[in-house]
């Protein structure tokens with residue numbers, strides 16, 4: 001990666017990120033394993049709406065967050081909408097891809113986001129909780145499980161489609 | 170939540186859950202440093218947009234508070250205080266102002282809400298990977314601040 005190609009050099013980049021907001025930084029936590037689906041350059045499979053999100057070999061039994069973009073067409077303009085998925089292999093070795101959008105009012109949930117609730121998804125907005133498989137924990141605000149993405153695997157790459165609701169738990 | 174009919178509909182039904190307002194403070198000028206001032210605003214808008222995506226269910230992202238750089242700090246504080254009291258009178262408990270404009274640091278003590286200052290990072294010549302990483306880093310720092318105010 002040649003430094004002089006970018007007007008923002010590596011040093012500037014570090015300065016920006018290390019100083020900056022650092023001044024009023026609260027303890028660093030949250031967003032534990034953020035991964036970007038960059039390299040398989042978000043190629044869309046011809047004819048389908050599925051997007052390449054991750055390499056199967058990177059998927060573990062621990063949910064990891066993968067970020068990707070989907071094209072959305074809104075009446076008069078097209079844009080790219082950022083999306084995320086929590087992806088893991090379940091006990092049977094099958095891949096599960098959950099939408100991080102809280103079914104209460106739509107905040108983004110995090111795996112292990114709350115120390116008091118290990119191995120659950122946590123919503124920081126009104127303290128919603130979900131089990132690993134996405135089932136909402138009764139007594140917390142959400143009343144539905146997390147949506148699941150349609151998925152398919154081709155040549156070692158995971159493709160995700162639409163997030164589908166699972167209905168009442 | 171954003172200031173759109175669709176989001177406002179949810180807001181009206183779920184008011185008690187949406188107690189945090191985020192106001193981007195965006196300077197304007199056609200005189201000096203026009204480009205860097207525009208890029209400041211652009212950066213802040215990207216970050217608050219991402220913040221809204223993460224915290225949609227609790228945070229109301231307001232349309233930006235805009236001002237010409239020639240407006241006096243006194244005048245701006247008066248206006249922003251007015252915005253703030255409209256919001257708190259209607260149930261908002263946490264008010265955050267997000268800006269890259271260093272001017273606000275001088276006025277911080279007289280602001281009724283919390284000022285979150287971001288360094289302005291010119292994203293336009295950066296490659297996609299750095300860009301995403303920076304936006305993510307800055308957003309997660311803001312998220313942590315909001316979370317710590319909430320608890």
Ligand code: FES
Pocket residue numbers: 102103104105106107123124125126127128141142226227
């Ligand atoms: S938006 Fe997740 S608990 Fe309210």
